[in-house]
Amino acid sequence: MASGHDDAARDEGQKVRLNDVVPHRHPGRWVAVALLAVVVAQVAHGIIVNPNFHWDVFWQYLFAPTVMAGVGWTLMLTVIAMLVAIVCAVILVLMRDSENPILRTVSWLWIWFFRGTPLYTQLLFWGLFAVLFPRLSISVPFGPEIIGVPTDWVVTAGVAAILGLGLCESAYLAEIFRAGFRAIDRGQTEAAQAIGMSKGRIWWRILLPQALRTIIPPTGNETIGMLKGTALVLAVPFTLDLMFATNAISNRIYLPVPMLMVAAFWYLAITSVMMIGQYYLERHFGRGQDYVPTRHA
Amino acid sequence: MSRHATPDRAAAVLLEGVHKFFGNYHALRGIDLTIAKGEVCVVIGPSGSGKSTLLRCINQIEQISAGRVRIGGTLQGYDERNGRLHELSPRAIDRQRRLTGMVFQRFNLFPHMTALGNVIEGPVQVKRIPKAEARRIGRDQLARVGLTDLEDRYPNQLSGGQQQRVAIARALAMEPEVMLFDEPTSALDPELVGEVLDVIKDLAASGMTMILVTHEIGFAREVGDRMVFMDHGTIVEEGQPKQMLAAPKSTRTQAFLSKVL
Ligand SMILES: Nc1ncnc2c1ncn2[C@@H]1O[C@H](COP(=O)(O)OP(=O)(O)OP(=O)(O)O)[C@@H](O)[C@H]1O
Numbered sequence: 001m002a003s004g005h006d007d008a009a010r011d012e013g014q015k016v017r018l019n020d021v022v023p024h025r026h027p028g029r030w031v032a033v034a035l036l037a038v039v040v041a042q043v044a045h046g047i048i049v050n051p052n053f054h055w056d057v058f059w060q061y062l063f064a065p066t067v068m069a070g071v072g073w074t075l076m077l078t079v080i081a082m083l084v085a086i087v088c089a090v091i092l093v094l095m096r097d098s099e100n101p102i103l104r105t106v107s108w109l110w111i112w113f114f115r116g117t118p119l120y121t122q123l124l125f126w127g128l129f130a131v132l133f134p135r136l137s138i139s140v141p142f143g144p145e146i147i148g149v150p151t152d153w154v155v156t157a158g159v160a161a162i163l164g165l166g167l168c169e170s171a172y173l174a175e176i177f178r179a180g181f182r183a184i185d186r187g188q189t190e191a192a193q194a195i196g197m198s199k200g201r202i203w204w205r206i207l208l209p210q211a212l213r214t215i216i217p218p219t220g221n222e223t224i225g226m227l228k229g230t231a232l233v234l235a236v237p238f239t240l241d242l243m244f245a246t247n248a249i250s251n252r253i254y255l256p257v258p259m260l261m262v263a264a265f266w267y268l269a270i271t272s273v274m275m276i277g278q279y280y281l282e283r284h285f286g287r288g289q290d291y292v293p294t295r296h297a
Numbered sequence: 298m299s300r301h302a303t304p305d306r307a308a309a310v311l312l313e314g315v316h317k318f319f320g321n322y323h324a325l326r327g328i329d330l331t332i333a334k335g336e337v338c339v340v341i342g343p344s345g346s347g348k349s350t351l352l353r354c355i356n357q358i359e360q361i362s363a364g365r366v367r368i369g370g371t372l373q374g375y376d377e378r379n380g381r382l383h384e385l386s387p388r389a390i391d392r393q394r395r396l397t398g399m400v401f402q403r404f405n406l407f408p409h410m411t412a413l414g415n416v417i418e419g420p421v422q423v424k425r426i427p428k429a430e431a432r433r434i435g436r437d438q439l440a441r442v443g444l445t446d447l448e449d450r451y452p453n454q455l456s457g458g459q460q461q462r463v464a465i466a467r468a469l470a471m472e473p474e475v476m477l478f479d480e481p482t483s484a485l486d487p488e489l490v491g492e493v494l495d496v497i498k499d500l501a502a503s504g505m506t507m508i509l510v511t512h513e514i515g516f517a518r519e520v521g522d523r524m525v526f527m528d529h530g531t532i533v534e535e536g537q538p539k540q541m542l543a544a545p546k547s548t549r550t551q552a553f554l555s556k557v558l
């Protein structure tokens with residue numbers, strides 16, 4: 001609450017004159033700001049007037065059609081792969097906590113495998129999937145095929161990239177989600193049971209909202225990691241994403257630096273938008289604990 | 298197995314030969330207890346004697362290992378056909394849990410919901426009462442525990458005593474047949490104990506059937522119609538609170554009371 005002469009809080013008709021306080025000064029902060037400003041100005045000047053950065057080329061290609069398409073594809077890969085990862089992770093967490101020992105083991109093995117092998121290797125594998133398994137079919141085991149399609153109709157480069165990114169990520173998310181649910185006190189479930197809520201409803205209404213509060217910040221991290229991970233889909237090979245698009249241009253015009261700046265600009269822009277989204281999600285799921293709305297503003 | 302040759306099926310709560318094992322640990326060793334409608338039964342006993350376990354078995358947070366629990370004459374958790382027990386479906390068990398309201402030592406309010414949100418969660422999500430009507434019910438229940446103005450507060454904006462009163466309102470909003478209290482005041486600062494006890498006293502006066510585990514012996518004497526002393530998973534002694542406190546029969550009861558009084 002701001003201080004001032006006329007500021008008065010009311011409590012049952014009684015007027016309380018609030019203290020008029022001269023805030024403590026922090027001269028050290030101003031010195032630090034001044035020093036930093038000098039350094040920043042130096043660096044900025046060094047970059048902006050530096051002819052090696054080819055800022056004209058940067059501006060020329062910043063909104064080039066292939067770059068924009070690359071931004072679109074990168075975003076799409078990130079979002080869809082993340083959705084695949086979230087769905088898989090939720091299933092993995094439910095399996096991990098289930099009473100069925102087979103489901104528990106499968107979940108454990110999944111996490112073990114996808115966390116334990118490099119993403120690049122997994123992407124290479126998904127790229128080769130159609131070669132390894134030319135037909136996807138449902139058939140009698142060791143008997144005739146009932147129904148089937150050529151694999152490359154289904155597992156296109158885009159699908160392979162999404163599977164590679166999404167399945168690998170699901171293993172990491174599963175561990176994050178599990179930790180989120182673990183942090184909740186057992187008493188929450190018991191209190192919900194005591195008012196007759198069903199298992200599913202307890203999970204959805206009581207546990208999930210509380211778990212999300214701790215799950216969202218690391219998941220935001222993972223999403224940003226995924227965004228940059230899309231640069232690896234070259235391994236599939238998937239050749240439409242932002243990194244490939246800017247690389248292709250720089251190979252053509254022999255000017256890698258401005259194209260790197262273009263790529264960096266767009267990755268930063270997308271990350272910034274994601275961080276804003278994360279802020280609002282955190283605020284929503286932190287209500288009652290981190291963000292307590294006050295009625296007396 | 299049971300000492301009750303002709304069980305009183307109309308009793309609000311009836312326990313017959315209830316045992317509970319945690320692995321090899323024998324936490325309840327044959328509990329027989331009958332509580333009439335409107336009766337207030339206070340349970341005392343040393344730490345680890347099985348008081349919480351008893352309440353948790355009554356509202357099926359824990360599954361009993363042997364014996365029968367009946368509420369309002371209905372067997373809890375099972376269906377008895379041709380002399381065999383058949384486990385009920387989770388849905389049926391959830392429905393039975395509505396018969397009992399439970400108040401916990403550590404409140405266990407839902408931290409992401411306001412006071413009113415906590416109270417209407419059961420009516421809306423379980424009983425499927427329309428939101429507007431549930432709010433009205435919720436406000437009535439909050440008023441009943443003396444928290445009219447605090448419905449928009451989140452649990453961490455409430456004092457311990459206020460939180461426990463919200464928890465009581467949350468249980469009452471489901472209109473249970475029996476209220477179970479597990480040391481409702483032992484996590485509270487001394488000056489906040491009174492406000493919660495007052496609410497419980499009002500409830501007792503309104504004719505609610507209650508089982509109350511407490512260390513507040515004075516309060517137990519005041520509100521209890523019956524007192525049960527537990528030790529090592531058994532009921533050692535039960536009787537009229539004033540008589541029992543004045544002249545305990547068992548030496549174990551005497552020893553316990555000499556420590557807490
Ligand atoms: N889930 C469990 N697993 C194993 N043992 C348990 C479990 N719950 C309770 N017990 C044991 O059962 C015994 C009775 O516990 P209970 O919580 O019912 O005691 P209590 O009488 O409520 O004690 P207090 O006054 O300290 O709350 C204790 O020895 C406890 O260690």
Ligand SMILES: [Mg+2]
Pocket residue numbers: 348349350479480
């Ligand atoms: Mg206890």
